[in-house]
Amino acid sequence: MISVALGLAYRQLTVLFKNPSLFLPPMLFPLMNFMSFAGGLSRLRHVPGFDFHSGYTAFTFVFVLLQSAAFGGVFAGFGIARDFEYGFARRLLVSAPRRSGLILGYALAALARWLMIATLLTIVALIGGMQVGGNGVDLFGMYALALIFNVVGLLWACGIAMRFRTVQAGPLMQTPVFLLLFMSPVFVPLSLLTGWIHSVARVNPLTFLLEAGRGFIDGRPTQVAMSFGVGAALLAFFAVWARTGLARAERAG
Amino acid sequence: MNVIAHQVALIAQRSLKRTARQPGVWIPPLTFPLILMAVNSNGLKAATHLPGFPTRSFLAFFVPFSFMQGALFASAIAGTDLARDIDTGFLNRLALTPVRGAALLLGEIGGAVGLGTIQAVVYLTVALLAGVHIIAGVGGAALILLLAILVATGFGTLGLYIALRTGSGEGVQSMFPLLFFLLLVSSMNLPRNLIEVNWFRDLATINPVSYMIEAMRSLVISGWDAQALVLGFGFAGALIGLSLLLAASQLKVRMART
Numbered sequence: 001m002i003s004v005a006l007g008l009a010y011r012q013l014t015v016l017f018k019n020p021s022l023f024l025p026p027m028l029f030p031l032m033n034f035m036s037f038a039g040g041l042s043r044l045r046h047v048p049g050f051d052f053h054s055g056y057t058a059f060t061f062v063f064v065l066l067q068s069a070a071f072g073g074v075f076a077g078f079g080i081a082r083d084f085e086y087g088f089a090r091r092l093l094v095s096a097p098r099r100s101g102l103i104l105g106y107a108l109a110a111l112a113r114w115l116m117i118a119t120l121l122t123i124v125a126l127i128g129g130m131q132v133g134g135n136g137v138d139l140f141g142m143y144a145l146a147l148i149f150n151v152v153g154l155l156w157a158c159g160i161a162m163r164f165r166t167v168q169a170g171p172l173m174q175t176p177v178f179l180l181l182f183m184s185p186v187f188v189p190l191s192l193l194t195g196w197i198h199s200v201a202r203v204n205p206l207t208f209l210l211e212a213g214r215g216f217i218d219g220r221p222t223q224v225a226m227s228f229g230v231g232a233a234l235l236a237f238f239a240v241w242a243r244t245g246l247a248r249a250e251r252a253g
Numbered sequence: 254m255n256v257i258a259h260q261v262a263l264i265a266q267r268s269l270k271r272t273a274r275q276p277g278v279w280i281p282p283l284t285f286p287l288i289l290m291a292v293n294s295n296g297l298k299a300a301t302h303l304p305g306f307p308t309r310s311f312l313a314f315f316v317p318f319s320f321m322q323g324a325l326f327a328s329a330i331a332g333t334d335l336a337r338d339i340d341t342g343f344l345n346r347l348a349l350t351p352v353r354g355a356a357l358l359l360g361e362i363g364g365a366v367g368l369g370t371i372q373a374v375v376y377l378t379v380a381l382l383a384g385v386h387i388i389a390g391v392g393g394a395a396l397i398l399l400l401a402i403l404v405a406t407g408f409g410t411l412g413l414y415i416a417l418r419t420g421s422g423e424g425v426q427s428m429f430p431l432l433f434f435l436l437l438v439s440s441m442n443l444p445r446n447l448i449e450v451n452w453f454r455d456l457a458t459i460n461p462v463s464y465m466i467e468a469m470r471s472l473v474i475s476g477w478d479a480q481a482l483v484l485g486f487g488f489a490g491a492l493i494g495l496s497l498l499l500a501a502s503q504l505k506v507r508m509a510r511t
Contacts (some may be wrong), residue, residue: 028430036437039453043443047299171281182292188299197295 003100008092008105012079026075027117031124033063038128041187042232046196049192054218057130061121062142063186066206068121069150070177072114076078077157077173080106084201084249087164093250103158103242110154118146133219141224142216145209148231153177155238162245165252184210205230257356264352264360265367271334272364282326286319286372287379293318297442305447306453308474316380317469318441320401321462323372325432327405331348331365332412332425339420339507345436348508357508358500362409369405373398385473400485404465407492408432414496417503439463 016023037060045056052059083089089102096102132139133140157173184206185193194202201207212227272278294312301311308314338344338361347357377394386392415428438453439462448454455464468485471478 025427025430032434035453036442040438040442040448040449040457041297041300043303043447043449044297044300047302050299082288086437168277171277179288179292182289182296185296187296192299193296194298195291195295 001101001102004096004098004101005104005108008102009108009112012076012106012109015079016109016113023113026072026113027120029071030064030117030121033067034064034121034125037064037187038125038130044188047188047192050188052189052214052218053220054131057125057128058132058217059214060187061125061130061152062217063184063210065118065121065142065146066149066210066213067181068117069114069146070153070181071174072117073110073150073153073155074157074173074177075128076106076110076113076154078167078170079109080158080161081165081167081169081173084161084168089165089249099246099250100243103155103246106158107151107154111150112148113235114150118143130216133220134216135219138216138219138221141221142213145213145216145227145231148228148235149206149209152231152234152238155235155242159238159241159245161243162249165249180204180206186198205234257353259351260356261359261363261439264357265363268334268361268364269367271367272330278330282323282330282368282372283375285326286322286376289322290315290319290380293442300443303443303447305444307444312380312383313385313473314474315441316376317397317466318436319376319380320373320404320469321398321436321439321441321466322375323403324369324408325429325436326483327365327372327406328412328415328432329425329429330368330412330446331362331409332416332428333335333422334363334364335416336414336420336422336425337349339416340422340427344508354501354504354508358410358413358497358504361413362406365409365412366402366406369409370398370402372405373401376401387473388476389472393477396482397469397472400465400469400489403486403489403493407489407496410493410496410500414500414503417500417507418439420507435450435460435462439466441466461492464488 037203041060042056044050045052045059080089083092091098092102096154132140156177160169160173163169183197183200184204185201190198190201190207190211208223208227208230212221215222215224289314294315297315298311300306301309301314307315335344338347377398381387381394387397389396411432412425415425416422419425419428437454439460440448440457441462445454445457445463448457464481464484465488466485468478468481471481471485
C-alpha cells in the first residue's frame with residue numbers, strides 16, 4: 001500500500017510541477033485573499049468588542065491558512081477527476097495491489113502541495129508584519145489543525161471525484177467547501193456576528209478549528225480539545241466517504 | 254451598414270443561444286454572487302459600527318459587489334466561448350466568409366451582454382426584495398442597471414481579447430484570478446477613507462474597479478453624486494473602448510485572410 005501511495009504521490013507532484021496552470025492558481029488565491037483581507041479590512045479591529053491581541057493580520061491569517069488547506073485538498077480532487085476522465089485512474093485500479101493506497105497517494109500529494117503554499121503564505125504574512133503571540137507548541141497546534149483540514153478537503157473531493165469520475169463535478173467539490181468557509185467567523189470574531197450568520201457559524205464545524213487556530217496564534221489557546229475532536233471526527237467521516245467512493249469507482253470498472 | 258448589422262445579429266443570436274443552452278455556464282454567475290452577497294453582507298455587518306461608515310445597512314453598501322462579480326463571470330464566458338470557436342476551427346471557417354471583424358466581435362459579445370443584463374436585473378431585484386432602499390429612486394435603479402451592463406460589456410470584451418490572444422480556454426480561465434484580484438484590491442469591502450493600510454488604499458485608489466463600484470454605491474446609499482457617476486461611467490466606457498481596440502487588433506492577427 002505504501003509503495004502504491006508513494007508512487008502515485010510522486011507522479012502527482014511531477015504532473016503538478018510541469019503544469020504551472022495547475023500549480024499557480026491554488027498558490028495565488030490564498031495570497032490574494034490574504035492581501036485583500038489583511039490590507040483592506042484591518043480597520044475592523046476598531047469595531048467595539050473586537051478582542052484579538054495579535055492584530056488583524058494574524059486574525060485573518062488563520063482563516064486564509066485554513067482556506068488554503070481546504071482548497072489544496074479540493075484542487076487535488078480535480079486531478080483525481082481528470083485521471084478518471086482520461087482513463088489513467090482505470091489503469092491505476094488494475095495495477096494497484098492495494099487500492100486504498102491510491103487515496104493515500106493522492107492525499108500525500110495534496111499535503112506536499114499545501115505545505116509549499118502554507119510556507120509561502122507564512123513568509124508573506126511575516127514580511128507583512130504579522131504579530132505572533134503564541135509559542136512553538138501553539139503554532140504546531142495551529143498548523144496541525146490546518147493539516148487535518150487539508151486532508152479532510154482532499155477526502156471530500158476524492159469521494160466526489162471517484163463517484164462522478166469527471167472534471168465537470170468540480171463545482172460540486174468546491175461550492176460546499178466555499179460555503180462552509182464563509183459561513184464561519186471570517187472577518188470578525190463569532191461574538192460580533194449577528195442574525196442568521198451567527199446561528200449558522202455557531203454550529204459550523206470549521207468555526208471550532210478557526211477559533212482554536214486564532215487562539216493558538218494569539219497565545220491564548222481556546223477550544224483545543226473540541227477543535228481536535230471535531231477534526232478527528234471529520235477525518236473519520238470523510239475517510240469512509242472517500243473509501244466508499246473508491247468502491248463505487250471499482251464497481252464502475 | 255445593414256449587412257454588418259445583420260452579421261452582428263446572426264452571431265449574437267448564436268452566442269446567446271449557446272449561453273442559454275449551457276446551464277452550467279449561466280447558473281453559477283446568477284447564483285454565486287448572490288450567495289456571496291448574502292454571506293458577506295452579514296459577516297461584515299459589524300463594519301457599520303465603524304465611525305464614518307456611510308450607511309447602517311452593509312447589504313446596501315455591498316450590493317455593487319454582485320454586479321462586479323457578475324461582470325467578471327461575463328468576461329470568462331465570452332472569452333471561453335470564443336476560445337472554443339478558435340479551438341474547434343469555427344473562426345477559421347468564418348474567415349472564409351465575408352463576415353466583418355467588427356461584426357464578429359460585437360456578435361460574440363452578445364451572449365455575455367445578454368447574460369449581464371439578466372444578471373443585473375436579478376441582482377437588483379433580489380437586493381430590493383432583501384430590503385435595500387435605493388436613495389436615488391427609480392432613475393437611480395435604472396442607471397445602476399445601465400452601468401452594470403456596461404461593465405459586463407467591458408469585461409466581456411476584455412475576455413474576447415484574452416481569448417484571441419491566447420487562443421485557449423485554459424488561457425482565459427487562468428486570467429480569471431488576475432481579474433478577480435482587481436476586485437479584491439478595490440473599495441468593495443470598505444470605503445477608501447476607512448481603509449487603514451496605506452498601500453492597500455493606494456492600490457484601491459488607482460484601481461478603476463473602485464470607481465465603478467463607487468458609482469453604483471453612490472446611487473444606492475447617498476443619491477445623485479455627479480463626480481462618482483462621471484468617474485464610474487467614464488472608466489466603464491474606457492474599459493469597453495480599450496478592450497475593443499485590443500480585441501480588434503488581435504482579431505486581425507487571428508483571422509488573417511490570405
